[in-house]
Amino acid sequence: EAQVTQNPRYLITVTGKKLTVTCSQNMNHEYMSWYRQDPGLGLRQIYYSMNVEVTDKGDVPEGYKVSRKEKRNFPLILESPSPNQTSLYFCASSLSSSLAVAGEQYFGPGTRLTVT
Amino acid sequence: GQQLNQSPQSMFIQEGEDVSMNCTSSSIFNTWLWYKQDPGEGPVLLIALYKAGELTSNGRLTAQFGITRKDSFLNISASIPSDVGIYFCAGQDQGAQKLVFGQGTRLTINP
Numbered sequence: 001e002a003q004v005t006q007n008p009r010y011l012i013t014v015t016g017k018k019l020t021v022t023c024s025q026n027m028n029h030e031y032m033s034w035y036r037q038d039p040g041l042g043l044r045q046i047y048y049s050m051n052v053e054v055t056d057k058g059d060v061p062e063g064y065k066v067s068r069k070e071k072r073n074f075p076l077i078l079e080s081p082s083p084n085q086t087s088l089y090f091c092a093s094s095l096s097s098s099l100a101v102a103g104e105q106y107f108g109p110g111t112r113l114t115v116t
Numbered sequence: 117g118q119q120l121n122q123s124p125q126s127m128f129i130q131e132g133e134d135v136s137m138n139c140t141s142s143s144i145f146n147t148w149l150w151y152k153q154d155p156g157e158g159p160v161l162l163i164a165l166y167k168a169g170e171l172t173s174n175g176r177l178t179a180q181f182g183i184t185r186k187d188s189f190l191n192i193s194a195s196i197p198s199d200v201g202i203y204f205c206a207g208q209d210q211g212a213q214k215l216v217f218g219q220g221t222r223l224t225i226n227p
Contacts, residue, residue, distance in 0.1 A: 004158070035217075040125070042204060043159070043217040058214070090158050101208040101215050102166070103149040107158025 002027045004108035006091050012114045013081060021076045021111050023091030031094040032074040033058070033105070034066065036087040043090065049074055050097050081115040088112050122205050122218030129195060130226050137221045138189040139205035147208040148181050148188035149215070154201045162203075163190070192223075200225050 004025045013019055025032065033048040035058075045058030049068040063085055065077040074093075078085060091108040094100035122139045129135060139148070147166055151159035163174050165181035165188060172179055179190045188207070192199055205218040 040219055042120075042122070042219040043206075045214060048214070092158070097213055101213060102147060103161050103164035103206075105161070105215075107160070109156065109158055 002106070004091055004093050004106050006089075006108040006111050008111060009109065010112050012116065014116055015082055016080050019078050019081060019113075021078075021089060021091075021113070023074045023076065023108060024072050025074075025091075025093040025106070026072065027093065027095075027106070028071065029093035029095050029106075030071070031097045031100050032068065033092045033094075033100065034064070034074070034076050035090045035092065036060065036085075037090060037110075038087050046076070046089075048097075081113075083115050086113060086115050120205055120207060120216055120218040122221055124221060125219065126222040126224070128224045128226065131195060131197060133195055135192040135195055135199070135223060136189060137203060137205075138187060139207070139218045140187045141207060141209075141216075142186070144185040144210050145207035146185075146210045148179070149206040150177075150179050150188070150190045151204040151206060152201050153204065153220075159204055195223075195225055197225055197227060199223060 007022045030051045034046040035043040037043050044060045047066040049055045089111045092105045094105045120139045150162045153159045163179040168185045170181040176193045202220045202222050204220050206215045
């Protein structure tokens with residue numbers, strides 16, 4: 001089944017404790033992206049990747065890192081999480097960036113992160 | 117970053133009623149998209165619009181790309197319980213190769 005998977009789905013952690021949220025897609029998509037969803041703000045892009053070893057900042061990259069060593073995986077790293085990073089995080093993938101902005105973007109189920 | 121202005125933020129309706137929501141932008145968009153997010157899931161694309169004035173239907177859903185290219189609306193006719201969720205508009209700013217999302221409209225339906 002074609003899908004985007006994220007792990008973990010739920011995470012409660014403390015300020016400053018490094019964490020990684022994994023994202024994997026099995027559709028051989030070139031384009032992958034991370035978003036955070038906050039009440040009243042909708043979805044905001046954190047980082048995106050056009051292909052392996054190519055990553056770029058989205059609208060809200062501060063406090064986050066990503067890597068794209070393989071096509072299928074795009075982990076999101078929080079080196080020193082803070083409470084303002086408490087949010088619902090979505091990974092998404094698309095065959096290409098042009099198709100992504102055309103709407104053909106597949107979202108994972110989300111990771112709800114709480115930083116205390 | 118730029119955001120779209122989506123309204124209303126929430127709606128409480130009776131089953132069977134029609135629903136209307138809209139999005140506006142201060143800049144011109146090349147593409148307008150409407151997504152639905154079910155509880156505990158990621159957003160799923162409902163309708164994509166690529167031309168100013170375009171009116172597109174998907175079952176009971178109808179969406180239009182505004183003539184000015186700065187707005188779009190989504191209508192749901194004869195709502196049913198499974199329509200509950202958060203609806204997001206999104207668009208591609210003509211100057212950027214990325215999507216901008218609205219704040220979402222949370223739809224609640226009373227049976």
